Amino acid sequence: MTNPRTPLASLSDDDLAGFLAEQRSAYAALQSRGLKLDLTRGKPSSAQLDLADDLLRLPSSTKDRAGVDVRNYGGLEGLAELREIFAELLSVEPSQVVAGGNSSLSMMYSTIVDFLLFGGVDSPRPWSQEETVRFICPVPGYDRHFSMLASFGIEMVTVDMHQDGPDMPAVESLVKDDPSIKGIWIVPTYANPSGAVVSQEVAARLAAMPTAAADFTIFWDNAYAFHHLTQEEAKSADILSLCAASGHPNRPIMYASTSKITYAGAGVAVLAASQANVKWYLGHLAMGSIGPDKVNHLRHVEFFRDAEGVRAHMRRHREVIAPKFAAVDEALTTGLDGLEIAQWSHPTGGYFVNLDVLDGTASRVVALAKEAGIALTPAGASYPHGRDPRDRNIRLAPTFPVLDEVRTAMAGVATCVALAAAEKLVADRASGVGAQGDGSTPSAQDASNPATEGASR
Amino acid sequence: MTNPRTPLASLSDDDLAGFLAEQRSAYAALQSRGLKLDLTRGKPSSAQLDLADDLLRLPSSTKDRAGVDVRNYGGLEGLAELREIFAELLSVEPSQVVAGGNSSLSMMYSTIVDFLLFGGVDSPRPWSQEETVRFICPVPGYDRHFSMLASFGIEMVTVDMHQDGPDMPAVESLVKDDPSIKGIWIVPTYANPSGAVVSQEVAARLAAMPTAAADFTIFWDNAYAFHHLTQEEAKSADILSLCAASGHPNRPIMYASTSKITYAGAGVAVLAASQANVKWYLGHLAMGSIGPDKVNHLRHVEFFRDAEGVRAHMRRHREVIAPKFAAVDEALTTGLDGLEIAQWSHPTGGYFVNLDVLDGTASRVVALAKEAGIALTPAGASYPHGRDPRDRNIRLAPTFPVLDEVRTAMAGVATCVALAAAEKLVADRASGVGAQGDGSTPSAQDASNPATEGASR
Numbered sequence: 001m002t003n004p005r006t007p008l009a010s011l012s013d014d015d016l017a018g019f020l021a022e023q024r025s026a027y028a029a030l031q032s033r034g035l036k037l038d039l040t041r042g043k044p045s046s047a048q049l050d051l052a053d054d055l056l057r058l059p060s061s062t063k064d065r066a067g068v069d070v071r072n073y074g075g076l077e078g079l080a081e082l083r084e085i086f087a088e089l090l091s092v093e094p095s096q097v098v099a100g101g102n103s104s105l106s107m108m109y110s111t112i113v114d115f116l117l118f119g120g121v122d123s124p125r126p127w128s129q130e131e132t133v134r135f136i137c138p139v140p141g142y143d144r145h146f147s148m149l150a151s152f153g154i155e156m157v158t159v160d161m162h163q164d165g166p167d168m169p170a171v172e173s174l175v176k177d178d179p180s181i182k183g184i185w186i187v188p189t190y191a192n193p194s195g196a197v198v199s200q201e202v203a204a205r206l207a208a209m210p211t212a213a214a215d216f217t218i219f220w221d222n223a224y225a226f227h228h229l230t231q232e233e234a235k236s237a238d239i240l241s242l243c244a245a246s247g248h249p250n251r252p253i254m255y256a257s258t259s260k261i262t263y264a265g266a267g268v269a270v271l272a273a274s275q276a277n278v279k280w281y282l283g284h285l286a287m288g289s290i291g292p293d294k295v296n297h298l299r300h301v302e303f304f305r306d307a308e309g310v311r312a313h314m315r316r317h318r319e320v321i322a323p324k325f326a327a328v329d330e331a332l333t334t335g336l337d338g339l340e341i342a343q344w345s346h347p348t349g350g351y352f353v354n355l356d357v358l359d360g361t362a363s364r365v366v367a368l369a370k371e372a373g374i375a376l377t378p379a380g381a382s383y384p385h386g387r388d389p390r391d392r393n394i395r396l397a398p399t400f401p402v403l404d405e406v407r408t409a410m411a412g413v414a415t416c417v418a419l420a421a422a423e424k425l426v427a428d429r430a431s432g433v434g435a436q437g438d439g440s441t442p443s444a445q446d447a448s449n450p451a452t453e454g455a456s457r
Numbered sequence: 458m459t460n461p462r463t464p465l466a467s468l469s470d471d472d473l474a475g476f477l478a479e480q481r482s483a484y485a486a487l488q489s490r491g492l493k494l495d496l497t498r499g500k501p502s503s504a505q506l507d508l509a510d511d512l513l514r515l516p517s518s519t520k521d522r523a524g525v526d527v528r529n530y531g532g533l534e535g536l537a538e539l540r541e542i543f544a545e546l547l548s549v550e551p552s553q554v555v556a557g558g559n560s561s562l563s564m565m566y567s568t569i570v571d572f573l574l575f576g577g578v579d580s581p582r583p584w585s586q587e588e589t590v591r592f593i594c595p596v597p598g599y600d601r602h603f604s605m606l607a608s609f610g611i612e613m614v615t616v617d618m619h620q621d622g623p624d625m626p627a628v629e630s631l632v633k634d635d636p637s638i639k640g641i642w643i644v645p646t647y648a649n650p651s652g653a654v655v656s657q658e659v660a661a662r663l664a665a666m667p668t669a670a671a672d673f674t675i676f677w678d679n680a681y682a683f684h685h686l687t688q689e690e691a692k693s694a695d696i697l698s699l700c701a702a703s704g705h706p707n708r709p710i711m712y713a714s715t716s717k718i719t720y721a722g723a724g725v726a727v728l729a730a731s732q733a734n735v736k737w738y739l740g741h742l743a744m745g746s747i748g749p750d751k752v753n754h755l756r757h758v759e760f761f762r763d764a765e766g767v768r769a770h771m772r773r774h775r776e777v778i779a780p781k782f783a784a785v786d787e788a789l790t791t792g793l794d795g796l797e798i799a800q801w802s803h804p805t806g807g808y809f810v811n812l813d814v815l816d817g818t819a820s821r822v823v824a825l826a827k828e829a830g831i832a833l834t835p836a837g838a839s840y841p842h843g844r845d846p847r848d849r850n851i852r853l854a855p856t857f858p859v860l861d862e863v864r865t866a867m868a869g870v871a872t873c874v875a876l877a878a879a880e881k882l883v884a885d886r887a888s889g890v891g892a893q894g895d896g897s898t899p900s901a902q903d904a905s906n907p908a909t910e911g912a913s914r
Contacts, residue, residue, distance in 0.1 A: 041530070049519070049528040056752075057514055062506070071506040071720040073498070101558050102750045109745025113570055117585070117609065128574070128585050144744075151744040152574065259747065263528040266752035287601075287608040288566025290716065293559045293750070295513075295723035 005338035008421055013429060020426055023419035027368065030412050035373035037409040042192070042351035043400040044264050047320050051313065052262040052303065059298040070294035076282055078270070079297035086270045088307040089226065090256060091238050097272045098281060100292050104257040104269035105144060108219060111253055111271070112152060114284045115182070115217070121250045121276045123215040127182060136174055136184040138166040140354060140382030140393050142192040142221070145185045149384075156384035157181070161194050165202035172209045179212040183219055189236045190224040193354045193382050193395040195347025203237030208246040218243070218252040224350040225256055226314045229322050234349060240272065249274040253281075258300060260351065261313060268292075268300050324398040327406045328353050335414025341421035344396075353396040354382075355413075361420040362391045368416040374409045462795035465878055470886060477883055480876035484825065487869045492830035494866040499649065499808035500857040501721050504777050508770065509719040509760065516755040527751035533739055535727070536754035543727045545764040546683065547713060548695050554729045555738060557749050561714040561726035562601060565676060568710055568728070569609060571741045572639070572674070578707045578733045580672040584639060593631055593641040595623040597811060597839030597850050599649040599678070602642045606841075613841035614638070618651050622659030629666045636669040640676055646693045647681040647807025650839050650852040654806075660694030665703040675700070675709040681807040682713055683771045686779050691806060697729065706731040710738075715757060717808065718770060725749075725757050781855040784863045785810050792871025798878035801853075810853040811839075812870075818877040819848045825873040831866045 011019060062071050065081050077083070078099025087094040100107050119126040127133045133154045137146060138161035149156055159170040166186065175181050186206070188198040198206075206218055220239050228234065239252040250273070258267035271281065304310050329346060332355070336342045345354040357365055362379035369376050377395045380388035396413070398406045468476060519528050522538050534540070535556025544551040557564050576583040584590045590611045594603060595618035606613055616627040623643065632638050643663070645655040655663075663675055677696050685691065700708040707730070715724035728738065761767050786803060789812070793799045802811040814822055819836035826833050834852045837845035853870070855863045 043530055046526060049526065052528075053519070056516065056519070059513065062510070062513070069503060069506065071509075071723060073500055073716070073721045075722075103745075103747045105747055106745050113574070117570070117573060148744045151741070259530070263752060264530045265532075265748050266528060266750045284608070287605045288560075288563050290560045290562055291722050293723045293753070295720060296750070296753070 007338065007340035008418075008425060009340065016422065016425055016429070020419070020422040023415060023422050026415045027372065027419050030372045030415055033373070035408065035412065037373060037401055037405050037412075038375040039397050039401065039406075039409055039413075040375050040377045041400065042260070042397045044260055044317075045320065045400050045402065047402075048260075048317055048399070049263060051316050051320075055262060055266075055299055055303050058302045059295065060302060061298065062295075064294070064298060068294075070298045074291045075294055076286055076289060076291050077278075078268075078292050079294050079301060081301045082268065082297045083270070085301065085304060085307050085310065086256065086272070089310060090222065090236070090254060090270075090272055092240050092254070092272045095275060096240065096278060097270055098278060098285075099297055100269045100271065102257075102266055102269065102293075102296075103259070104221070104223065104255040104271070105148075107255055107269055107271045108145075108221065109148060110285070111219070111281065112148070112154075114281065115215070116152060118284060120215045120217065121274075121280050130180065130182075132180045133182050134178070134180045136166070136171055136181060137384055138185065138191075139384070140193050140388075140395070141185060142187060143377075143381045143386070145219075145221070146384045154182075155180075158384060161191060161196055163194075163196050165196065165198035165206075168202055168205050168209075172205070175209060175211040175213070175216055177212055181211070182213050182215065183217045185219050185221065187221045187223060188225075188239070189222055189234055190227055190229075190347055190350025192223070192350065193345075193352035195345045195350050195352065195354065197234045197349075198237055200237050203239055204242050204246075207239060207242035207248060207251065211251075216251060220252050220254040222254055222256045223260070226310060227260060227317070227351065228314065228349045229318060229325055230348045232348060240274065244274065250277050253277060261310065261317070262300060262303065266296065268297055321399050323403055324401075324406045325353065327403060328396060328398050328410050331407060331410030331414055335411060336417060339418065339421070342417050351397060351399055353398065355394040355396055355417075356392050357394060357417050358421040358424055359390045359392045361417075361424050362388060362394050364420040364423070365394060365413070365416045368420060369413055372412055372416065374412050374416075376413070464795065464797035465875075465882060466797065473879065473882055473886070477876070477879035480872060480879050483872045484829065484876050487829045487872055490830075492865065492869065494830060494858055494862050494869075495832040496854050496858065496863075496866055496870075497832050497834045498857065499717070499854045501717055501774075502777065502857050502859065504859075505717075505774055505856070506720060508773050508777075512719060512723075512756050512760055515759045516752065517759060518755065519752075521751070521755060525751075527755045531748045532751055533743055533746060533748050534735075535725075535749050536751050536758060538758045539725065539754045540727070542758065542761060542764050542767065543713065543729070546767060547679065547693070547711060547727075547729055549697050549711070549729045552732060553697065553735060554727055555735060555742075556754055557726045557728065559714075559723055559726065559750075559753075560716070561678070561680065561712040561728070562605075564712055564726055564728045565602075565678065566605060567742070568676070568738065569605070569611075571738065572672070573609060575741060577672045577674065578731075578737050587637065587639075589637045590639050591635070591637045593623070593628055593638060594841055595642065595648075596841070597650050597845075597852070598642060599644060600834075600838045600843070602676075602678070603841045611639075612637075615841060618648060618653055620651075620653050622653065622655035622663075625659055625662045625666075629662070632666060632668040632670070632673055634669055638668070639670050639672065640674045642676050642678065644678045644680060645682075645696070646679055646691055647684055647686075647804055649680070649807065650802075650809035650811045652802045652804025652807050652809065652811065654691045655694055657694050660696055661699050661703075664696065664699035664705060664708065673708060677709050677711040679711055679713045680717070683767060684717060684774070684808065685771065685806045686775060686782055687805045689805060697731065701731065707734050710734060715767075718767065718774070719757060719760065723753065725754055778856050780860055781858075781863045782810065784860060785853060785855050785867050788864060788867030788871055792868060793874060796875065796878070799874050808854060808856055810855065812851040812853055812874075813849050814851060814874050815878040815881055816847045816849045818874075818881050819845060819851050821877040821880070822851060822870070822873045825877060826870055829869055829873065831869050831873075833870070 083097040160167040254272040257269035540554040617624040711729040714726035837843045
């Protein structure tokens with residue numbers, strides 16, 4: 001870096017006071033700009049949605065390949081040709097794929113409802129009849145996974161999310177003896193928010209590990225399977241085959257969608273699982289469905305043509321969003337590099353940058369940003385019940401704003417991070433708490449914080 | 458009628474034997490034609506679906522009236538302009554309407570899941586924690602309502618469906634003292650399959666009746682609200698206002714969809730209820746949804762423009778399907794009039810003709826028809842668990858085949874009805890069971906069978 005800086009915690013009291021004054025001044029300038037920017041949600045931008053606008057004039061036919069009228073009722077499992085495209089993309093058999101409505105989240109919700117009310121293929125009884133149901137939640141993770149479980153009264157046990165997947169010794173220990181541990185959330189490829197990719201080795205361990213619950217289920221939410229930010233495209237582990245080979249064919253249920261491929265609100269979602277799980281899912285689905293929107297299925301089939309069409313389309317997305325991720329990194333580096341008050345991920349795919357700030361300052365950073373007109377996801381959002389025990393994690397979502405706005409917003413965020421850290425250090429010194437090297441700075445914690453190892457600076 | 462016939466039960470043994478021989482011969486001729494016709498499901502025909510094909514090139518915009526990009530996430534309650542159209546059509550406020558996906562059945566299913574897992578606005582506890590949950594099911598009724606309840610383990614108590622709605626003394630008696638009675642299915646307008654329309658008086662009684670369960674709920678499935686077959690268009694009772702006026706604002710939840718207006722598989726569904734119920738429903742929906750397909754919402758708004766657009770579109774449907782219902786009536790009249798072995802409804806809307814044959818012969822009629830290449834809905838389908846205690850009810854769905862096929866199929870059905878009745882009477886006489894006027898013929902039962910009073914012959 002052109003401007004090597006001293007770690008903030010190493011500054012003398014006077015220098016720290018000077019730094020704080022500088023940041024206050026920078027923040028006042030930031031506030032005076034009257035910004036109104038939003039980095040809260042992982043939403044595609046208009047430019048990304050535009051890429052799929054041929055959908056608005058499709059389908060050109062009203063019949064599927066088999067001659068079935070897609071406008072009418074029926075076809076619970078979804079259009080065969082769409083399931084084939086996703087089977088190829090997800091390395092599964094078409095018969096293992098169910099194509100549904102516009103939301104994989106809805107398919108996850110339905111799956112858990114089925115477990116609660118009816119029990120799964122390998123369940124001794126419906127989950128609603130269990131005294132306690134618990135899920136393993138790698139953190140940081142996807143807030144909607146957690147709020148869904150909370151709404152069902154399912155307890156959440158956290159484990160650290162590493163760069164190659166969840167902390168496996170912790171996971172293996174939890175599932176081994178406790179039959180109330182019924183599931184785990186995994187976002188295997190470019191995880192929300194860390195960008196981690198589950199390795200083949202971790203996937204194999206998840207597949208093979210002994211579990212006290214016969215119906216322990218891996219909710220494999222492959223939302224970003226094809227959402228690469230570099231030419232080095234991560235390949236998702238083949239969890240269905242791994243589990244089948246380990247004698248646990250019904251353990252994983254995989255989800256994906258085109259929400260971040262075509263239209264976020266009007267795409268198609270898929271589920272993939274063992275034949276037995278597919279039959280189970282469709283059996284319950286049949287009680288409350290007249291079939292998916294097959295017109296939208298055909299619309300997508302005509303738009304993509306084949307799996308390669310999806311991959312080519314994702315490269316066009318990459319062109320739009322990769323510069324935004326670069327802008328995030330550049331702004332954070334410019335504003336914070338060397339201060340040792342923050343570390344952030346450098347994702348090669350997905351929709352988020354994971355920012356860890358000085359312990360105990362994440363909420364303050366979000367509040368400062370808000371006062372300056374920059375909306376960030378609430379601190380702690382990536383933890384169950386929104387509670388980050390160290391109050392240091394912030395999820396950045398740079399896809400929705402245009403590039404210039406990302407630059408402006410992130411420069412502002414860097415100012416807020418620096419100001420909050422300086423405030424904290426000054427206050428700590430005044431109260432005699434901590435000092436240099438007190439263990440609360442990320443640099444001192446890298447070794448004990450595998451969640452961001454190798455992915456941060 | 459040009460060919461007045463003697464009631465079959467009044468024939469001498471010889472004449473009855475002659476009639477049976479005639480019908481066997483007619484049936485053999487029918488079989489020899491090698492037909493392949495289907496009257497099983499209430500599906501729109503291709504010609505009806507074609508009426509909505511402008512949808513394939515819509516929407517022309519990607520923004521709603523408020524400027525929101527319909528392609529992106531969000532807008533859980535659905536597009537405001539679509540909710541306004543349905544609010545007008547259903548005589549409710551837009552704020553009482555939620556617009557969802559492609560299936561009102563799915564919204565009903567979700568509602569019951571919410572009651573089971575969380576309890577409703579007025580529930581003392583989730584239904585899954587009740588020892589027994591029971592629903593009142595007017596019969597004949599919609600098979601999917603019943604199979605849904607069966608899948609949830611909800612018990613079904615039947616009452617007769619009259620021409621003005623369910624047998625209210627029976628309903629009032631059931632709900633008064635039994636807190637396990639939690640709901641009732643009502644298809645208020647052109648009921649499936651009887652074509653009955655719930656009167657204002659019956660609706661007012663449903664709204665006002667005291668119920669032992671505080672959370673007793675009317676599932677008001679207004680699937681055929683706008684599906685008139687004559688110029689005399691039935692107006693649905695305003696169940697939301699009636700219930701609110703009676704101090705039971707949260708009692709009714711109304712459902713409708715465009716499945717039989719635009720595309721059966723790719724339409725839009727709506728739910729309407731009190732503000733408290735809407736808030737409750739959306740609160741749970743938010744846990745498993747990223748918003749409905751707003752592109753399809755806008756597509757429908759642009760297609761209809763307004764409520765009058767929907768009404769005008771339904772008149773085009775009427776032109777296509779009213780002749781098919783006339784053909785059903787004509788074929789049954791030609792084949793069966795005067796024999797007193799069948800009575801059938803003369804619906805002024807909806808999708809079905811309700812055919813009651815000689816007690817104990819419905820299954821035989823369906824089997825005979827199948828052997829002759831005419832698929833009918835299984836006998837008993839309109840009863841919980843598919844069990845019609847009198848084995849006499851057959852649901853006819855004439856909309857899907859083209860007009861000529863309806864004529865051919867229904868002439869064949871008349872033959873099957875006559876053959877099965879003759880077989881039964883001959884067998885009964887041979888075994889000494891019953892005879893003329895034994896109470897098993899519809900003519901003798903009209904008085905005790907309010908379900909078809911005034912609607913059959």
